[in-house]
Amino acid sequence: MNVNTQALLSLIAGILILVRPALLNYIIAIYLIIIGVLGLVR
Numbered sequence: 001m002n003v004n005t006q007a008l009l010s011l012i013a014g015i016l017i018l019v020r021p022a023l024l025n026y027i028i029a030i031y032l033i034i035i036g037v038l039g040l041v042r
Contacts, residue, residue: 009034 013027 005038006035 009031013031016027017024
C-alpha cells in the first residue's frame, strides 16, 4: 500500500467523526490497527 491509502483512511475517519462524534474512540482504534497492519505488511 502507499501514502494514498493512509490519506483515504484519514479522510473517511474524519468524515465519520464529524457525522457521529460518539464513534471517535472506535474510529481511532480501527484506524491505528489498520495503519499498524499495513506497516507490518510492507
